[in-house]
Amino acid sequence: MYSLYFDPGLGAMILQAAIAAVAGIILFSKSVMYKIKLLLGLSKKEDDLFDDINVDDSETENKPGSDQ
Incomplete structure (x- = not known):
């Protein structure tokens, strides 16, 4: 009977593949x-x-009383 060698790197790779x-x-x-x-x-x-946001550029530019 052959026993396989599982090191921590191989175990982590198998676990990562299973999670993925x-x-x-x-x-x-x-x-x-x-x-x-x-x-x-x-x-x-x-x-x-x-x-749902409808703002025209003309509404925000050149308003009287703006600090520009």
Whole structure:
């Protein structure tokens, strides 16, 4: 019977690969579930954070009483 030699470096590499695989599966499944919910209409697309801010440059420039 052959015994394999596992040093701390190999153990850390195996642990890192396992954690990366789990994280990849979780992120992939979240992405797939979001797309399925979006397709079925169960969730809506998130709007951009600054879409509701409507400020024209003409409103902020050349106002009377400004300190410019």
